[in-house]
Amino acid sequence: MIIYINENPRTGDIIIVKVLSDNQGYSTAENSYGRLVQLYKDDIFIGVLGDRQSGTNNVGIVPKRSLNRGDIIHLLSQGGIVGEIICADNRQRNGFALSLSVIGFIKKNGALLNIEDLQQKTNNGLKVTDKINKHNKFR
Structure with missing residues (x-):
């Protein structure tokens, strides 16, 4: 089911978005095969809310407010x-x-639905992302 309000957005929430413009430089995304796909105005795709830290590119966060259609x-x-830009690098080579x-x-x-809900499990029930500590025990 699709809902149109997320009262408490969090990292990993799956979001459906529509591209508003295709004249910006930073306008490609990886498809499910890892290939870059050019995005154009009115394209609709599924993204994931998240934070992005960078010293050479845009910096953004999951909004700290509700998100509405x-x-x-x-x-x-x-x-x-996808998220909210908090520091735009106007000089970046890829554009805005x-x-x-x-x-x-x-x-x-x-x-x-959050990407945590989609984690794969191994045969022994551990998550693929579980880490082994220095004593070879999963944590």
Whole structure:
């Protein structure tokens, strides 16, 4: 089910967005095969809310306010991370971050879908992202 308001956005929330303009330089994203795809005005895609820290590019965060249909956010990385620009690098070689309009969020089993819900499990039940500490024990 698609809902149009996220009262408490958090890192990893899956978001449906629409591209507002195709005249900005930073306008590509990776598809599910890792290939870069050019995004054009009115394209719709699924991204993930997240923070992006960079010393050479735009810096952005997950908004600290509710997100509603029609709100403007930005493409923060080619990996599909979207959020709110807090520091734009006007001199970056790729141009400005692509402006996006929020369409909505995916709700499943009564909760917003987050990438944490999609983690793969290994045969022994551990998450693929679990780390081994120095004693070879999972944490």
